[in-house]
Amino acid sequence: MPFTLIEERQVPEIDSLVRLYRHDATGARLLSVINTDENKSFGISFRTPPSRSDGVAHILEHSVLCGSKKYPVKEPFVELMKGSLNTFLNAFTYPDKTVYPVASTNMKDFYNLIDVYMDAVLAPRITEDTFRQEGWHYEVDAETGALTRKGVVFNEMKGAYSDPEDMHDDLCRRSLFPDTAYGLDSGGDPAVIPKLDYAAFKAFHETYYHPSNSFIYFYGDDDPAERLAIIDRWLEPYARIAVDSLPAIQAPFAEPRSSTSAYEGDEPKAWTAVNWALAPHGDQKASLGFAILSHILTGTPAAPLRKALIDSGLGEDLAGFGLEDSLRVGAWSVGLKGVHPDKVAEVEALILSELAKLADEGISPDTVEASINTMEFALREKNTGRFPRGLAVMLEALNEWLYDENPIDALGFGAALEAIKKEALGGGVYFERLIRKWLLDNPHRSTVTLLPEPEAGARREAAEKAELEAIRAAMSADELAAIAAAAERLKALQETPDSPEALATIPSLSLGDLPKESLRIPREEGSLGAATLLFHDLPTSSIIYLDLAFPLDGLREELLPYVGLLGRALLETGAGEMDYVAMSQEMGKHTGGIGATNLLVTKWGGGAAAASFIVRGKALVRKADKLLGLLNAILSDARLDNQERFRQIILEEKAQAEAALIPAGHRLVNLRLLSRLNRADWMSERINGLEQLFFLRGLAARVDADWPGVLADLEAARAAVVDVSRAIVNVTLDRKDFDALRPAMERFVESLPRRSEGMAEAGKAQNAGKAHAPAMELLTAPSQVNFVGAAYPLAAAGARPSGAFLVAKKYLDTTFLWEKVRVQGGAYGGFSSYDLNSGTFAFLSYRDPNLEKTWDTFAEAAGYLKNLAIGDEELTRAIIGTIGAVDGYLLPDAKGFTSLVHFLTGYTQETRQAIRDQILAAKAADFRALGEAIAAAKPLAISGALASRQRVEALPASIKEGAIVTPVL
16 A cells, blocks of 8 residues: 555544554655544645745645646636535635645535645646736736736735734734744735745745645545545655755744834724743643633633723723644734723733732632533534534644644544643642743743824825836836736736636536435424424434524614624623623533524515524533523523623624724625615614614713613613513424423423513514615725625516526626636625525625726626526536535534524525525526626616725715715724
8 A cells, every 4th residue: 555554543532533644655644534424524735834924825825726737727716616516615824834625525526626626736837827816916007107016815915904903913923933934924915925926936836735745634434445545646646855844933032022013093092912922732731721721811701811801991802813723833812902002011911910810819610610611512512613524623633733743632632631620620720830831931922012003004005106106117118018918918818718628627516416305404393381492303412502582573673783782791791699700600611602693684585574683502411401591590680780891892892893894894895785775684784784883882982971771772672682472492402302301491481581462562663664775885994905895686676586596696706706806806806695585686896906897897797697608517517506505514503593594584495495496497598587687676776895085085076976985994
């Protein structure tokens, strides 16, 4: 066999047999995780430490997916997006590695994905035009003659550098390791990216993308022998080489360091954090100990260090990156944002003082027990949501494997956890010793502060403009002509479609490989006391997943914004005899977590909103009584009159909403637009969107000026929402455990608050209406890039919902919008959304250098679809890709929650099957029909964007006329 088995071990924590191999000829490492999980995962990773902040690893990650020897199309990645049943398909650049992961539940599809990705990383085309498109290039404006820079990664990182929170976290990490690869920006600094040339880019691939530097991973129920055979065929042409890629370890600091940088901002709000370098990888007990300690200190609102920081009033919310365990040396970071610049020194002093107090006086045993239980529950449950569990396991393994430690040790946490329990519980001082050794007595720390500077953005733009003008002035006429010619060549290449022969190389499934029936989730409907019961008989490993859904249609409209705070107010103010610290400890000790969310979607058939406030909890079945008792206390006796705690919640929520504005600019624009087209999104805008932020800003002042009025509103919102007689109890659990728990659950339901029918009807009568729709709204914030949107109410223009429209949308995203907005326009992303329930169709771009050009592209989409002559193979790919999106892999708790959403929206099994049938039967005529529907809705369409104030002011008067301009930061 061409592989040598280094170790084989059964790992009960992930219910898997794990084999670690080395490929004899190349030295490639391979980890084979064998189990019964149908959601199969694969990944190939390379150590890729940068030597400067030019983004070479990041640009290469984009570029290798732009065509390869075996698959000579422009974007094999996009072709897979069109026609795969993948449950995950992407790539990641880290500070020291680049990871190419895929996952699928379909065996044939899984092998197809592996084949394309292996060829992409080992034999990419990476031409100079690819480098220019994905990295950066010059262009000369035809009208002004000005020199500009374009490129997908260049614009992506401009967006990253517009986000002060992301910028601060990155500076904190880098400050600890200034003399190593970790002191650089692997994503790329926009000021340094232009220093990268094609030769260095090509050399980076030749150096690091070799099997001898690779880490190959399999997980799931596929054939373990076939895994080795597949990889050996790929590695056969290669011989072992020496690759110097292990990141260096930073020499320890002799004394703490500090640094200050600036971000664009008008308000006196600073970010500041204290950061520590921890131990290198290799000690599983230490790694797990740091993870638990991080949770003890800051993991909940009641955590002692977090509480001390928030109670101080020095800032609005936590800052710092928390625990970083994916570097060769671990790191931890904590601080505050929203700090007055004159107060930043007090934050560091408070952190060190509180840590010393905890080390000297001890941590509450209840806090320690709660955090250990919370971490153990998460480790054993391994609930990764939509992210494939196998890929989460891969990333855990890489945390050790990448640094030549044993990856299997990283997956078996049981022994380390038991050792920590033995030392920490029952009066031990294990975590106090960690605080003393690694935080208080450790001089390898830094304090990084980010201060506001109103002209930072203008200064940066002026410097870039001056640099480009100087570069242009130094260029000869021939050089400028060469730039123009290269730009034309790139544009022609981007606009030239792949040949049918090239496209035929991309492996694909057939329609016969697709399941014809829509997923059936078991659901039994009944009653549980006064509430409606939905029960899902699913294997959950003796964990009860419990959702309590309360409709919002009895809530007065002016109280709607309070729903955005209601979950935290109920969960984080204490209840009955317990203050919120004791409540948090009880939840940590006895449950897997209790949280709250809001469901705000349009019901099937359009118009009405399915709006619910949902409390979600989970626990081991043997602790279900504790879960029910805590839920009872939260819903019946929450201490909403805790003014100081409620003020803190408001400030944290406001700070988090402001921090999310630029990184999530596309979502902000999308919700803002859709809120003017349908009731559910109008409500969501007030609970989750920009209107919620405006509400929070006002409430932050009102909570002191009119606390009795605020409390009355909050109590009224709770009374209107928490009504068990109108609630739905959604239970996901196997039948045997549910039958045993049912009597206790009936008693629990009967103990919950209820309102009279008259109160409910009074609330309903006042809950109506939605806002007028302006044709254009421009949101302004200090961002180097734009987020552009347009929304079309197809249903209002007469279009009926159609599954076939989803197929056309999928194709539009992966052809026209990808090519026009991303490839040619230089934005990081361009895509659309189609809501079958509301009948709204939206276009969006992400980290986009353009405004008018992107709006024009959106306007051209209808004509593109109307005139499209799609071939049978492309149509089949689009159908397969759409089914892949519809059939996203769900863990048991997600299945139960999805079924609850179907129930609340009236999206029946019969309707879902009808939509699936329409998807499977989609024809070219349906693409044209979507184009016609978008065109018909154009008179009712609205547009918007998030951009800098300067960029908005520079728009032509014809665009700004009649537009609403709304400053958000």
